[in-house]
Amino acid sequence: MVAGTLDILAAISLTLFYGKRTVSEMLAYVASGPFPGVPVRGLPVALLGLAVHYALMAVMAAVYVLVADRVTWLKRQPIVGGVGYGLITYVMMNLIVVPLRFGAMPSTPAVVTQLFCHIVLVGLPIAFIARRR
Helix, strand or coil: CHHHHHHHHHHHHHHHHHCCCCHHHHHHHHHCCCCCCCCCCCHHHHHHHHHHHHHHHHHHHHHHHHHHHHCCHHHHCHHHHHHHHHHHHHHHHHHHHHHHHHCCCCCHHHHHHHHHHHHHHHHHHHHHHHHCC
8 A cells, every 4th residue: 555655646746747648547547557448537437547556556565575475585675675676566567568558668757757666666665564574
């Protein structure tokens, strides 16, 4: 929940900052990943996008926790583990999943913001929370 909330707040902030689409449209884009053809607007679609986002984050967190339970140094070194996991999630999402689903690679400014989000807002919080388990 922590990583998902930090990441979605960053996505909302960037969406508002760049002003190229509404927050609802951004969330519809997230929903369209597993649900192609979803409408672009509307509260139900935005809520579906939010649910998809949190479901992905739950999977990402669960994977890290399962691995950290077996590879114990990840719990002893949460900064190294968190940065590494942030990089892994960045590569998986931005260089594999999104291009395969949408046929687009991230632009240079998006690479910087996405790396920041995946490392600082996703990888590190997951690693530090997993450490406490």
